[in-house]
Amino acid sequence: MKLEEFLKTKGTDEQLTRLIMLFSKQAANIKAGFLSARGAVDTQNVYGETQMALDKWADEILIAALRESKLVSWIATEEQPDIIEVEGAVNPFGITIDPLDGSSLIDVNLAVGTIVGIYPGHVLEPGNTMLGALYILYGPLTTLTYTTGSGVHEFVMGEDGNFTLMQENLTIPEGKIYAPGALRKDYLPYHKKFIEQLELEGYKLRFSGSFVADVHQILHKGGMFTYPAFAGNDTGKLRLLFEGTPMGKMVIEAGGAASNGKGNLLDIKPTAVSDRIPIYIGGKKEIALIESYTKDSGT
Numbered sequence: 001m002k003l004e005e006f007l008k009t010k011g012t013d014e015q016l017t018r019l020i021m022l023f024s025k026q027a028a029n030i031k032a033g034f035l036s037a038r039g040a041v042d043t044q045n046v047y048g049e050t051q052m053a054l055d056k057w058a059d060e061i062l063i064a065a066l067r068e069s070k071l072v073s074w075i076a077t078e079e080q081p082d083i084i085e086v087e088g089a090v091n092p093f094g095i096t097i098d099p100l101d102g103s104s105l106i107d108v109n110l111a112v113g114t115i116v117g118i119y120p121g122h123v124l125e126p127g128n129t130m131l132g133a134l135y136i137l138y139g140p141l142t143t144l145t146y147t148t149g150s151g152v153h154e155f156v157m158g159e160d161g162n163f164t165l166m167q168e169n170l171t172i173p174e175g176k177i178y179a180p181g182a183l184r185k186d187y188l189p190y191h192k193k194f195i196e197q198l199e200l201e202g203y204k205l206r207f208s209g210s211f212v213a214d215v216h217q218i219l220h221k222g223g224m225f226t227y228p229a230f231a232g233n234d235t236g237k238l239r240l241l242f243e244g245t246p247m248g249k250m251v252i253e254a255g256g257a258a259s260n261g262k263g264n265l266l267d268i269k270p271t272a273v274s275d276r277i278p279i280y281i282g283g284k285k286e287i288a289l290i291e292s293y294t295k296d297s298g299t
C-alpha cells in the first residue's frame with residue numbers, strides 16, 4: 001500500500017498527512033543531491049562544526065518546500081541559528097529538522113538520514129506534546145518511518161520516488177546490540193558500570209557515527225543506543241530537539257524507552273534550539289537499568 005493511502009486508511013489528520021507527504025516527496029530530491037553536492041564548504045553551523053555541502057543542500061530544499069507549502073508556522077533546523085517563522089502559514093504546527101544526521105559519513109558512503117519532529121505549536125516544548133515524528137534513512141534502500149501516536153510504520157521508496165508499506169506497527173524486540181557514543185576513558189562511574197553490565201550479558205557493539213542509522217537498527221533488532229554525559233561534559237554531544245526527542249518519540253511509540261539517564265527524555269522542556277542532552281534510547285529493560293544506576297550514584 002502506498003504511503004498516502006495508508007495515512008488515509010489510518011484516519012490521519014489531513015494537514016499532518018500533507019506534511020508527511022511533503023517530506024516523502026523531498027527524499028528523492030535529497031538523494032539526487034548525493035551525486036551533485038559532495039565535499040565540504042567552509043561555512044560553520046551554530047555548533048561551530050564545518051557543514052558538508054550536502055547538509056546545506058538538504059537544509060535548503062526542505063526549508064524552501066516548507067515555506068512554499070505554508071503547512072507549518074515554525075521551522076527549527078540543526079543548520080540554522082534561529083527558528084524560522086513562516087508568513088501566512090495555514091497551520092500552527094512547529095517542526096524540527098536534522099536535515100542530514102550522520103553527515104561525517106557521507107564521504108564514505110554509509111547510511112545517513114533526515115530526522116523530523118512535529119509539534120502542535122512552537123517547538124520549544126517537551127517532546128510529549130509532539131503530534132508525531134518521522135525519519136528518512138538513506139541506506140541501500142531509502143526508507144521512511146513515521147509515527148503520529150498510533151503505531152510506528154515503515155515504508156520503502158521505489159524507483160518512481162513513491163513510498164510503499166514495508167512494515168506496519170513496528171515494535172522494538174528484545175535484543176543484544178549496544179551503540180555507545182563517547183570515549184571509554186571519559187565514562188562517568190555509573191555509565192561505566194552500565195556498559196560493563198551490558199558487555200557481561202553479551203551485548204554486541206554496533207556504533208556507526210550516524211545516530212539515526214544506529215537507532216533504526218535498534219528499533220528492528222533490540223538493544224540500546226547511548227551518547228552519555230562524560231568527563232568534562234555534562235550534556236553529552238547530541239541535540240535534544242533535533243535528535244533525542246524525535247527518535248525518542250519513535251522508539252517509545254514502538255514499545256521502548258528514551259531517557260537522559262534519569263527520566264523520560266520527552267518530559268524535558270528545551271531552553272534553546274541548541275540544547276544538548278545525555279541520551280539513552282532503546283529497550284525498556286536497558287533504560288530501566290541505566291536509570292537505576294544513575295539513581296544509585298546520586299547523580
Ligand code: AFP
Nearest residue numbers: 100101102103104181209210211212
Ligand atoms: P553529524 O550530523 O554532525 O554527522 O553528527 C552525528 C552525530 O550527531 C550522531 O549522528 C552520531 O551518533 C554522533 O554525532 C557521533 O559522534 P562521535 O563522532 O563523537 O562518535
